[in-house]
Amino acid sequence: MLDCAIIGGGPAGLTAGLYATRGGLENVVMFEKGLPGGQITQSSEIENYPGVVGDITGMDLMQPWPEQCMKFGLKHEMVEVKRVSKDGDTFKILRANGDIDEARSVIVCTGSVPRRAGFKGEDEFFGRGVSTCATCDGFFYKGKEVAVIGGGDTALEEALYLSKICTKVYLVHRRDKFRAAPNTVKRVENTPNIELILNSVPQEVYGDTMGVTGLKVKNRENGETTDLPVPGVFVFVGNNVNNEVLKQEDGSWLCELNDQGQVVVNLKMETSVEGLYAAGDLRIDAPKQVVCAAGDGATAAINAIGYVDEKFGN
Ligand code: FAD
Ligand code: NAP
Secondary structure, X not given: OEEEEEEOOOHHHHHHHHHHHHOOOOOEEEEOOOOOOOHHHHOOOOOOOOOOOOOOOHHHHHOOHHHHHHXXXXXXXXXXXXXXXXXXXXXXXXXXXXXXXXXXXXXXXXXXXXXXXXXXXXXXXXXOOEEOOHHHHHHHHOOOEEEEEOOOHHHHHHHHHHHOOOOEEEEEOOOOOOOOOHHHHHXXXXXXXXXXXXXXXXXXXXXXOOEEEEEEEXXXXXXXXXXXXXXXXXXXXXXXXXXXXXXXOOOOEOOOEOOOOOEOOOOOOEOOOOOXXXXXXXEOOOOOOHHHHHHHHHHHXXXXXXXXXXXXXX
């Protein structure tokens, strides 16, 4: 029986693991389906993690985190979790291969995934010219033109990153105001090879067997359609939370969620179910920042330790 099962190994899960093990829980496993680090490892640049100054990628930032946790006894299982359920005081963790682990407490840190914008050809050309990761795929378009869709921090930061590799970046946004931080907007506006295509939505990405050859965008004000002859389209239109592990066999949810599927927690990261905590991007009102996800993970672990001690007399 695990003292604590942590589902997800991004900043929230890793920090929960660090605090849970260092705080005295004996048998703590972090189930992460890929390599630990989470979605920030896809970011080409992070400049707002306190104490980390200078040019640093998300991958650089996260690289030492697993080693620090393992030192205190955290175990990592590279496993996809299908479902977390509760039977009496025991949580059941269903692995993708059908095996079940049991735990006294669970911290769910499954984060979020990039959303698709929903235009024609987006799914068909995904991975063949349509991407949601500039750090991963930007290099394929070195010396070429690309389009970026979105008006938030991710779209603008990744447009800046791509502007250093590509000859031109068309930044397509459906409004004329950006959601991104003012400083980032200023940097984009001052970058000569980023062309803003505002009040416009992508209509169709097209291509051939080799991949994408262009993107049609429609101006929402005058209805005009423009063809952008780009081989790469980067879509950054927000995220959906990964809450599937909380769905029960009968279709109900293990704990309370809000109407956007985010997990309802209190300031201790406690969910509506005793012994179950949620931390990071998948919780309600998440600021969606690495430092906040890490803080949530620490808060959840500290409270999970108290719960396990009190309930099971560890
Ligand atoms: P995630 O990082 O999403 O980690 C969740 C982990 O859970 C993943 O590793 C996933 O593989 C795993 N997982 C999911 N489901 C399962 C399952 N069923 N079984 C097992 N494992 C599972 N924040 C900043 O502070 N500054 C920035 O500059 C910044 N830039 C960003 C740039 C980009 C391109 C993106 C995408 C995000 C950026 N963010 C930034 C936001 C930041 O990355 C997130 O807020 C943060 O990573 C959230 O951490 P998390 O641990 O909650 O979730
Ligand atoms: P976001 O802030 O939700 O922005 C999504 C953008 O995509 C918005 O501009 C939205 O337009 C647009 N959009 C949504 N659906 C669309 C569609 N179907 N077609 C076309 N456009 C569409 O998402 P994000 O930029 O990924 O950021 C997510 C969170 O992470 C935010 O809280 C952000 O602050 C944070 N983050 C922070 C940093 C940083 O601190 N440096 C970096 C990256 C991300 P509208 O504006 O019209 O809604």
